Amino acid sequence: MKDIGIIDIEASGLHFDSYPIEVAVRVRVRGECKSWIIKPEPSWEYWCTTAESMHCVSREELLRDGLPAVEVVKQLNAFLAEPDVILYSDAYRWDGDWIDTLYFAVKIDKPFYVDSIYDLIGNDKADQFDKHFSRLAESGKYRHHRAADDVEMIYQAYCQIMG
Structure with a gap:
């Protein structure tokens, strides 16, 4: 099976x-x-307290503990290691815009493309995917709206419906 990224x-x-x-x-x-x-x-500079209440990360925490954008981009590129990777997202328009914002800020070319997980799984399996994802989000096992846990839920839902 071809490697996919999420x-x-x-x-x-x-x-x-x-x-x-x-x-x-x-x-x-x-x-x-x-x-x-x-x-x-x-x-x-823009900060939304509603978004903060969902992901539970304060701007102060980012300023104190966050890595500089250029370091994040370098580490992300090294982690992916191969050019022209497609990374799938359940909200690819938002995620695509934000990743473009990140790369634009540091003036480094992005070596991957963000596409929709729904394009990968097909319309006929979208409802199944959403149901699996919702069950995982409600399970208490994951912190919904934290990137690593959301990636894991997307991956688990994908595996459930694709085998």
């Missing part, structure tokens, strides 16, 4: 001025997941 990004809000605060990627064959907390760039 990506999830948490952000400062759902606004055109929002920016990525956490990114996680899982590569299926390696079975490895990596995540990074991102220190906001100086020009990244």
Whole structure:
């Protein structure tokens, strides 16, 4: 089976001025997941308290504990290791925009593409995927709206319906 990657990004809000605060990627064959907390760039100012209440990461925590955006990009590129990878997301338009914001900020070319997990699984299995994902989110085993756990739930739901 061709290796697939899954990506999830948490952000400062759902606004055109929002920016990525956490990114996680899982590569299926390696079975490895990596995540990074991102220190906001100086020009990244927008903050939504509603988003904070969902992901439970404060801006102060990002400033204190986050890695600089350039370091996140370098580590993410090294983790992926091969060019032209497709990373699948359950919210690819948002995640694609936020990953573009991250790479644009550090002026490094992005060596991968973000696409929809729904395009990968097909319309006929979308409802099954959503049901599996919802069960996982409600199980108490994962922290929904944290990138690494969301990646794992996407992966587990994908495996459930694709075998």
